[in-house]
Amino acid sequence: MIAMRDPLAEFLGAAAGGRLEYAYADAVKLTGHSCPTVAGAYLATLEALAALYPGETPERGAIRVELRERAEEGVAGVVAGVATLITGAAGEGGFKGIAGRFERRGLLSFGAPIAADLRFTRLDTSHAVEVDLPRAASSPELVGALRRALAPDASAAECDAFARAWQARVAGMFPSTYQPSRFPAAAGTLATPAAPISRTRQIRRQPTEEVMRFEIPKPLQIEHEELHAKLVEATKEPGAVGEAAREVARLLHPHFVSEEDFALPPLALLSALARGEVTPDMAEVLPMTRRLKAELPAMLAEHKQIVGALEKLRGAAHAAERSEYERFADALVLHAQTEEQVLYPAAILVGEYVARTLQEAVGTH
Numbered sequence: 001m002i003a004m005r006d007p008l009a010e011f012l013g014a015a016a017g018g019r020l021e022y023a024y025a026d027a028v029k030l031t032g033h034s035c036p037t038v039a040g041a042y043l044a045t046l047e048a049l050a051a052l053y054p055g056e057t058p059e060r061g062a063i064r065v066e067l068r069e070r071a072e073e074g075v076a077g078v079v080a081g082v083a084t085l086i087t088g089a090a091g092e093g094g095f096k097g098i099a100g101r102f103e104r105r106g107l108l109s110f111g112a113p114i115a116a117d118l119r120f121t122r123l124d125t126s127h128a129v130e131v132d133l134p135r136a137a138s139s140p141e142l143v144g145a146l147r148r149a150l151a152p153d154a155s156a157a158e159c160d161a162f163a164r165a166w167q168a169r170v171a172g173m174f175p176s177t178y179q180p181s182r183f184p185a186a187a188g189t190l191a192t193p194a195a196p197i198s199r200t201r202q203i204r205r206q207p208t209e210e211v212m213r214f215e216i217p218k219p220l221q222i223e224h225e226e227l228h229a230k231l232v233e234a235t236k237e238p239g240a241v242g243e244a245a246r247e248v249a250r251l252l253h254p255h256f257v258s259e260e261d262f263a264l265p266p267l268a269l270l271s272a273l274a275r276g277e278v279t280p281d282m283a284e285v286l287p288m289t290r291r292l293k294a295e296l297p298a299m300l301a302e303h304k305q306i307v308g309a310l311e312k313l314r315g316a317a318h319a320a321e322r323s324e325y326e327r328f329a330d331a332l333v334l335h336a337q338t339e340e341q342v343l344y345p346a347a348i349l350v351g352e353y354v355a356r357t358l359q360e361a362v363g364t365h
Contacts, residue, residue: 002046002086006060008102020060027082035166036136037075039173041082044131048120051129061088061104064121064253066112076110079133083118084108100242106250123249124232126256136169214265214285220343224256227335230328234313241320244313251306258299259339262288266347273350278357289351296344303336
């Protein structure tokens with residue numbers, strides 16, 4: 001069972017305290033069938049939320065969901081549907097909110113440049129996890145059962161045998177407490193998993209383990225935290241200010257995740273390099289700096305989008321006589337300029353200097 005807290009449901013009186021619970025049966029009702037894809041999407045969402053909200057009830061409508069596949073590819077539509085059911089994250093056609101609050105639109109996207117199948121991001125903290133969909137075990141016997149069930153003269157017994165075998169395969173993706181006899185083909189009811197599954201896939205946290213070796217300089221961490229906190233405050237404002245702030249957040253949060261993943265951690269080496277210290281283990285920074293160099297044009301393009309959204313926020317704040325948000329917009333624009341002119345180039349130079357120095361050291365031995 002996945003328990004969520006939905007502020008919109010609470011506001012409209014649809015659920016006491018906004019508490020909503022989603023069983024696997026709900027995902028089956030949404031999609032109209034029980035299969036490894038539906039089960040995988042449910043389990044991946046369950047485990048991602050457990051990692052993002054340890055000891056907390058996840059907030060529905062405050063989570064961004066990104067899929068690696070494009071919308072028209074593979075099973076992306078089915079997976080997205082299950083994730084939307086549970087998290088509330090919706091595409092451009094999603095709920096537009098009430099008086100600038102509760103908006104769900106723009107929280108679901110496809111074709112994300114991520115290593116795993118899905119990425120879930122908390123909007124309030126920018127913390128993210130990437131998860132792969134679990135895969136069902138192969139079953140050669142199931143192929144034969146499927147062929148017999150699809151035959152024009154298939155008997156009721158053969159169709160029933162296939163359905164039971166199919167649901168037994170789905171059941172194998174759940175904990176051992178989840179018995180195949182409790183799946184719909186056998187009994188017409190669905191149990192819910194007792195605990196998240198970790199044996200079938202890997203959770204990738206953002207920042208990744210690679211990033212954790214190089215701690216972002218503390219002043220930059222504090223600056224990011226302060227900017228993020230002020231933005232969260234702005235998103236809760238009513239009217240045009242809140243709407244503009246939420247658009248900034250929509251663009252900024254994944255950008256911040258990328259920065260903290262690979263753009264800013266290399267700067268942790270600056271002090272050591274300035275002292276003339278270069279050690280072999282510093283080579284582990286090179287994947288990050290090479291990725292930054294490769295993705296720099298895209299990140300600069302993101303800055304243009306963010307600055308455009310900040311200009312709208314500044315205008316809305318000026319019209320509403322909210323000078324604190326005007327100053328915030330100006331500060332964030334200046335922050336972007338500092339990254340473009342100082343931080344990104346410095347991080348790339350860290351990598352190039354480390355690579356060249358280590359190569360020269362090898363050549364002298």
